[in-house]
Amino acid sequence: MIALTVRNIRKSLKDPDRAFDLHIPAFDAKGGEKIAVVGTTGSGKTTAMDILAMASQPSICEQFDLVVDGKTHDLNAASKNRRESARLRASYFGYVMQKSPLFPFLSVRENVLLQQHISARPDAAFVEQLFDRLGIAMIADAMPDEISVGQKQRTAIARSLAHHPSIILCDEPTGALDPRTARDCIETIIWAAERAGAILIMITHDWDLAKAYGFDFYEIKTRMLADNAMSATLAHQSGAEKRRA
Numbered sequence: 001m002i003a004l005t006v007r008n009i010r011k012s013l014k015d016p017d018r019a020f021d022l023h024i025p026a027f028d029a030k031g032g033e034k035i036a037v038v039g040t041t042g043s044g045k046t047t048a049m050d051i052l053a054m055a056s057q058p059s060i061c062e063q064f065d066l067v068v069d070g071k072t073h074d075l076n077a078a079s080k081n082r083r084e085s086a087r088l089r090a091s092y093f094g095y096v097m098q099k100s101p102l103f104p105f106l107s108v109r110e111n112v113l114l115q116q117h118i119s120a121r122p123d124a125a126f127v128e129q130l131f132d133r134l135g136i137a138m139i140a141d142a143m144p145d146e147i148s149v150g151q152k153q154r155t156a157i158a159r160s161l162a163h164h165p166s167i168i169l170c171d172e173p174t175g176a177l178d179p180r181t182a183r184d185c186i187e188t189i190i191w192a193a194e195r196a197g198a199i200l201i202m203i204t205h206d207w208d209l210a211k212a213y214g215f216d217f218y219e220i221k222t223r224m225l226a227d228n229a230m231s232a233t234l235a236h237q238s239g240a241e242k243r244r245a
């Protein structure tokens with residue numbers, strides 16, 4: 001059983017001349033669920049995703065727990081300990097960022113196998129399956145500087161799925177891809193999530209695609225507090241909001 005429970009997470013970003021505050025009052029997901037995070041540009045989607053992926057620490061947090069196989073991991077406590085947070089991320093998380101850098105001195109295949117090695121879950125046959133589904137089998141031995149931006153992004157997707165993570169987070173994973181390839185990639189991400197019984201959380205601007213694949217929606221709404229101060233809240237979409245969308 002996999003379950004994510006978030007209560008009252010806040011993240012404050014401040015520059016000398018502006019401020020941004022994100023609030024996540026509640027975010028609940030169970031293994032097998034697919035959640036789309038939507039909102040206008042600059043509303044805080046990546047900020048929220050970085051927190052949920054343990055890539056950034058909340059400023060304030062009441063509860064941030066991940067249950068895997070009956071064991072509860074306090075991710076808020078873990079996020080304050082670099083070693084423990086790295087261990088949990090390697091074991092349980094797959095995060096496809098908007099631009100996920102690859103190791104330039106490793107081939108496509110080696111970049112993906114390294115993720116499995118770090119997570120102690122070697123499964124070379126699964127990597128080949130991912131390459132086939134993502135259409136990158138023919139560049140598996142190429143180096144990152146020999147492949148296109150879209151091929152790099154698909155390699156990053158394969159790397160984030162290769163170790164059978166319990167929670168898969170994707171920040172606009174198909175931005176660099178044509179619509180047909182994008183659809184193949186989304187289907188592969190969903191396939192891998194279902195295979196692992198994982199929670200899938202994806203930032204997308206494509207509401208129709210997310211609806212077609214049965215995603216539930218969390219939306220970020222923003223409010224200007226002053227000319228240079230914005231607050232944002234990430235919340236589950238009510239039934240009425242879903243019907244309007």
Ligand SMILES: Nc1ncnc2c1ncn2[C@@H]1O[C@H](COP(=O)(O)OP(=O)(O)OP(=O)(O)O)[C@@H](O)[C@H]1O
Pocket residue numbers: 013014015018019020039040041042043044045046047048
């Ligand atoms: N250091 C900072 N101080 C104040 N505000 C910041 C700081 N860094 C980022 N911001 C603001 O935080 C907000 C959230 O940024 P974020 O990248 O999470 O938005 P997003 O919804 O992912 O945007 P996009 O859809 O364009 O990728 C933005 O309005 C950004 O300008």
